[in-house]
Amino acid sequence: MRRGGAEEQAALFVVADVARWQEATLDADVPDGQLDARIEALLRERGLDAEGAVPVQVHGSLRDLSWHVIDGRKLAPGGGHADHARASVSGALAAAEGTLVGFFSKRHHGVFTHMGSNTHFHVVLPERPLMGHVDAVTLARGARVLLPAR
Template sequence: MTLKNLSLAFLSIVFFSQLHAQSSKVRPIGAMKDMGNTYDIHIWLDTLSNKKHLYGMGPYDKMKGEITVVDGHPYYASAFTEGAYQVGESWDIKSPFFVYGSVDQWKMFKIEGVFNSVGDIQQKVEQIAQEYGLDSNQAFPFRVTGNFDDLTAHIVTPRLPEVDGYREGVKSQKFSFKDTKGELIGFYSKNHQGIFTHTDSFVHIHFLMKDKTFMGHLDQITTAQKTFKLYLPKR
């Protein structure tokens, strides 16, 4: 092989390595703290160029519900009627803020719960990620699968009278489930409070039921001692 060909091969390796690093990077669009009372749209999900192995989350449209993208499948949930919810799947949805990243390979860890709060999950993710060697100063997605004893999740509802589904004085609906199987999809970051995590947390977590009939933002969780599977992006 000539020196020129070796140089081209080296540049190709560098290019594709950088491309892969960029594709797996967590990207926020818009910010939770900047929504104000107008909830201006900042992203139309159908415009995302690389949807394969995509993970992401944010509010659905102008607070019409929740969005969770799981391995390239875009789910959206709404709760316009008291005590009821609906889940659909489509790329033709928009959001005032959204966080996303592509992960094509995961590293699985078996973890022992008792989880009595979202904070317990954050602590376990921090611990395992540090032991695994992930840079805790960089945002990353994670997943937890298993059978959850008791959890509560909410779906936001419209706050503007001109938005379909608006009900005066109702900003969200909470739904509770017992002994349910599913997946927690989350994003961890120490540097994005007020962007895609609340100001008192380093995680933003959604719950997707195993049969895909419910999806919402995780509020509370209680589990007895049992084994769960934690997935972190493979290094």
Template sequence: MRFLTIIFLFSISIVGFSQEVHTSGALKNAMKKGDLSAHLSLDSLKTKKNLYALGPLEGLKGEIIILNSEPLIGFEKDQKPVVESSFNHKASMLVWAQVEEWKEIKIPASVRSKKELENFIQKTVQENGISSSTAFPFLVEGEFSSVDWHVVNWDKNDTEHSHHKHKTSGPHGTKTDLNGIILGFYSDHHKGVFTHHTTNIHMHITDNSHSFAAHADDVTPSDVVLKIPSYGD
């Protein structure tokens, strides 16, 4: 029983239709307990096909985004954001799923912010017969007028955590006219696990050349499409 309890605490599987969203670790552990330790080795996932994942590195020393089983690790080097493609890293929190097929929906030009994007995603999945209480991954691909981003690089000696300090601990800023891909995860009941308390989505972004990988704090879409998991409809 004790073994089962430990597994439950550190790895939650959320079932939605034929899809499973998995989490290891939780954002609230860092915010409330200062727990920045590794909760999952990315190497344990490297044989999985159609893998999509995101989260912060162990120690809050960078950002993880995995697109179709390709890892992109964004971190700071010489005060600049750099990217490494390797599973040889550990995550302090990771949310992941395997998606073989996606359904594409055009995002209207009226969607101009992260909050408007979140509302559009919720409306779209409901229209496609998916309960908004289901946790699921999504992609947003195309041209973005602007993206507010950061790559966390936490000072291990700092024990006072806040969202603002996380955002400004490493490279951060705004990119304009970016062609790229956002990977996000949606849930309205996992606040403190893989979403923060003010939002139902957690998003990371990379450019089309995969030379940039970061957490997306806000976005202004220009010409983009939304992709949600296809459940055989």
């Protein structure tokens, strides 16, 4: 981690300070289309707020991972989704070991989650090294989901 200077900017910056985490191990694969529902169920099972913004980490085996990173040097100010896609570097992996970091929120569609999605994740793959925004992923059985402890 490094400190940024005053001249640096971020298009999106959401942060949380979590004192303690609690862990849940997935007992089955969670395909991309079921990710929001599974995270919400884990939150509710633990008595956590499933409506507001909740930080989430996932550690373990990831499958069918697709990701992108927007190259800001190629992006014109005020661009929309199509402009972002054109300015992106993207990739896909059938399988990888890594970490997802992000948020679950039903209240932030179009703010820091995409419209129609309750989650926003970035993937970190230290062995590659690679980091990017997750477009799709299947969480493999045995992956560990970390949520804030109550």
